[in-house]
Each structure stands twice: as structure tokens, then as C-alpha cells.
Amino acid sequence: MKLPQELNQAAEEYRNWIGNYLPIGREIIYLSQDDVKSIPLAPEKIRDLVEQSLIAYSAKKVDMPSKIALHPLTDTFFHAMPAYVPELFAAGIKWGSCFPENRRQFGFPQAQGLIIYNDQLSGMPLAVMDCKYITEIRTAAVTYTAIKYLAPQDAETFGMIGCGVEGRQHIKNIVTVLPNLRTIYVYDIFEAAADSLIADLGPGIGASIVKAASYEELVKNSQVIASATIAKEGYDPVIKDAWIGPGKTILLCEGHTLYEDRIFKRADKYIVDSREQVEQFVSYGYYPFGHPAIHAETGEVAAGKATGRENAGDLIVGNNFGMAVEDMFVVRAVFDYAVEHGVGIKLPL
Secondary structure (H helix, E strand, C coil): CCCCHHHHHHHHHHHHHHHCCCCCCCEEEEECHHHHHHCCCCHHHHHHHHHHHHHHHHCCCCECCCCEEECCCCCCEEEEEEEEEHHHCEEEEEEEEECCCHHHHHCCCCEEEEEEEEECCCCCEEEEEECHHHHHHHHHHHHHHHHHHHCCCCCCEEEEECCCHHHHHHHHCHHHCCCCCCEEEEECCCHHHHHHHHHHHHHHCCCEEEECCCHHHHHHHCCEEEECCCCCCCCCCCECHHHCCCCCEEEECCCCCCECHHHHHCCCEEEECCHHHHHHHHHCCCCCCCCCCCCEEHHHHHCCCCCCCCCCCCCEEEECCCCHHHHHHHHHHHHHHHHHHCCCEEEEC
16 A cells, blocks of 8 residues: 555655654664553543544555464464554554463463564664553553444443453453443453452442452353453353343454354344454464354444444444554554653664
8 A cells, every 4th residue: 555645745744753863774762561651642542543543444544464373382373463554654563472371381471572663665664662562552442442332331331351461451441431330340260360450450440340250150240241361272162152141242352262153143243353354364263163244344333334333132242353553553652752752772773
């Protein structure tokens, strides 16, 4: 996808602005995870950027091939995720991985990776930065966007499956998109993770956080359900079709890993972040029974090009596996602040 002619001058101006702080082609900025976390991006700003990214993708205003995956061990992956956003003059690639046994075996987090951000006029690298925190905040923001259009806005109960860093990000600002929440149910196969989440976040959330004793308890008691676990190989569902009543909104970050296939096939609306990416992941074996008919992409719904929730009793599933374009919208904001305010370390090329 080429830069529209009318944006060429603006692209030059952006490049010149960067050049005031960074000698392009001679140096790059390295941003650690702590550096990235220090950038003052308000939650509302992150949500807005991510919603814009979903709309831009579905409107075909970006260049983003489906993520390329490597699976060196069972239930692990490396993902290569490039994206180019012409209107932001933002181009780059994320190289991220998930190794669920890391903490037990090596004391490392299960997810990690780096992002390379490039000058889109010359191709020269501008920055290398941690991707873990960016992935955390943009993934939760995708769920918030889906909630905005797919969930009942008066929902009083929310369930979060997975209480790791991503589950925490989902919980932190959930009341900003579901302001009537009274009870948040959480569940993790590691009880200590749920206990820690409640102890750390409970006092400031504005809703009661309850540790569910099982998947079944959480699912049956929650109007809106989100999950952020690992994308496992094979088919071994732990959430049963019989537990899913009418009117629920189910939002996935890891594909069909947790749920019986029947749930997706009977959903009134099945919505994904990327049709192309879902087909790609079918080829990787993540959807052994295929996927349901796709009603729309999340970005199409956010743009008003397709309908979201229309009837209170509908079962709606949003399957958002994550896209590089979401990262690039946030990365542009992170980079701009870092280069202007001297955050990070400058390294020679």
C-alpha cells in the first residue's frame, strides 16, 4: 500500500520533526519495558487509538498481512506481525512469543518480545522497544471496543478468565466501559493469581471482585465474559454449551481454546478482528471444526458499517486474536513522546 500523494508533504514534515531529536540513519532509540510504561498515555487515549486501528484495518486503509507463526514446542508460538499505517506514517514489526512454561522452568514471563519501528520514507529503523506492555494495554483496549458495541451497556456482571498481566489490564478500567457493574467474577487455574489480582485491584475498581470457584460459576453468573489465557493446540474445551444462556457476550483473546464448538456455531452473531487472520489460523489448527459464519469484523461494527448488539437476548461472540495494526497505532504515540522528551537510550546503528 503506497502513501497517498496528498500525504507526502505531511510525511516529510513528520520525518523532519523526528530529525530534530534523532539523527535518522545513524542512531535509534531503545525503549525498555519500564521506559514504555513511563510514557503518559491515558487509558482513554489508548482506547481511542485502538478503536481507530480496528476501523482503519476493516476500511482497508492499512497494509497488514496476517501474522506469521512458528510453533517450536507444544502450546508455544512465535508471531511475526508487520503493519504499515500510511496516514500515521507508521511502519514496523512485532516479534512476540508465548511460552507458558517459562515461569516454572526459567523464572521468565510467558509472553515477551520486541517491536522495531521504522522511518516509512527511507526504511531506516527509528526505535526498538519492548512489546510486552504495549501488547497488554492494546489487547485490553480491543476488548473494551468490543464491549462498547457488542455488550449490553447496562450489564451489572463481568467475568474475567485468566488473572495474569492481561487479565489485570482488562479489570483495571473495565468500569469505564461498563459503568453499571456491580460484580466482577475472576477465575484462574492458579488460585494464587486470582487472590493476588483481588488484593491488588479490588480496593480501587468500583465494583466487587469475586473469586469464582470454577469456570462454570463464572460463566453462569456473568453477562459479559472475557478470557485471556493461552492458545492451546488440540480440542479440550472446559466451558460447556449448557452453561451459556441467552444474552451473553463472549470476548476471546485466544481463539476457541476454552469453549465447546457448539457455542460458537449457535451464536446469533460471530464477530472477528480479521477475516483473513482467522482463515490463516484455521490452517494452523486453532479451529479444528472450522469457524462459524462471520457476521462482521470488529472494525466494521465500530465504524457503523455493520450491526453490533441489537437484541437483548442474542448470544454474541467476539473473537479478537490481536493484530499488528493495533500495536502500530500505540507505538506511534509511544515513540513520538519518547523522542521528544528524551525517554530511552540512543544507540548507534
